Amino acid sequence: QHQSTLYERLGGQTNIDAIVENFLYRVADDTELVGFFANTNIDKLAASLGSMICDVSGGPCHYEGPPMDRAHQHMGVKDRHFNRLVEHLDAALAAEGVALNARNALLGQLAPMYGDVMRYQ
Numbered sequence: 001q002h003q004s005t006l007y008e009r010l011g012g013q014t015n016i017d018a019i020v021e022n023f024l025y026r027v028a029d030d031t032e033l034v035g036f037f038a039n040t041n042i043d044k045l046a047a048s049l050g051s052m053i054c055d056v057s058g059g060p061c062h063y064e065g066p067p068m069d070r071a072h073q074h075m076g077v078k079d080r081h082f083n084r085l086v087e088h089l090d091a092a093l094a095a096e097g098v099a100l101n102a103r104n105a106l107l108g109q110l111a112p113m114y115g116d117v118m119r120y121q
């Protein structure tokens with residue numbers, strides 16, 4: 001049987017880009033989170049997130065943005081913000097047709113970044 005990579009199970013880059021868009025709309029609609037992104041270039045953020053998801057899912061990308069501790073330093077991120085963001089990502093994955101096992105696999109790749117995201121809060 002064909003062994004598909006997580007990248008393929010996410011639907012490749014076209015669907016990853018749709019997932020990122022869907023996710024960013026959910027964040028924009030969340031009054032607890034949107035303020036963090038007030039000074040962020042959303043097009044650049046979308047490209048960076050798309051590259052990171054491609055990279056960690058085994059796709060043909062290499063994330064070249066800043067490390068997660070520096071990218072999030074001194075934002076005042078709390079656990080509840082982190083959890084909400086993960087919920088929005090899971091909802092975006094589901095809305096773009098990603099199966100439960102692939103959703104959990106991607107979230108499992110991102111969850112270990114918690115320590116880095118929180119390092120300089």
Ligand code: HEM
Pocket residue numbers: 033036037039040041044045048049052065066071072075077081082083085110111113114117
């Ligand atoms: C595992 C969890 C997370 C991952 C994988 C992640 C990933 C990323 C990535 C790849 C970037 C782009 C970095 C760049 O290219 O400059 C970024 C930026 C950003 N993240 Fe996260 N993030 C996570 C959690 C969070 C949380 C919990 C918040 C706050 C609610 C947050 C808020 C932001 C903001 C505001 C930026 C933009 C910073 C700027 O304008 O330069 N992130 N994140």
